């Protein structure tokens with residue numbers, strides 16, 4: 001029997017993952033408009049990955065015989081002051097998502113939902129990767145500043161994703 005508290009919390013998480021996709025797509029559009037096609041590609045791929053995360057939770061609810069109830073997704077911001085600003089916010093957002101995943105795990109532990117704990121372990125590892133990637137890019141952008149040839153090179157590097 002699928003634990004109702006975990007079911008409700010996973011339904012919330014589906015919204016958070018879709019918001020992440022929406023946020024990164026908005027950032028991708030900003031990068032595109034500001035002549036940073038590499039960053040736009042990186043962020044677009046990240047948006048697609050967030051949709052996959054949402055669908056992983058969506059599938060899991062159904063696998064357990066639960067009910068998916070989709071929620072309203074807030075409007076993301078559309079303006080940033082620089083690419084560094086964008087990636088600082090990616091980093092901050094991923095730290096927030098890690099907190100949400102940890103909270104889900106705590107619920108699964110409290111409710112003795114072992115299958116839920118196993119499923120969530122994938123997300124715990126994924127968040128280590130997500131936070132590391134964002135931190136690496138923030139570090140690179142802090143070195144290069146907000147314009148010039150070095151920023152062009154970082155954009156090229158991001159486009160290799």
Ligand code: FEO
Nearest residue numbers: 017050053097130
């Ligand atoms: Fe779905 Fe970037 O965490």
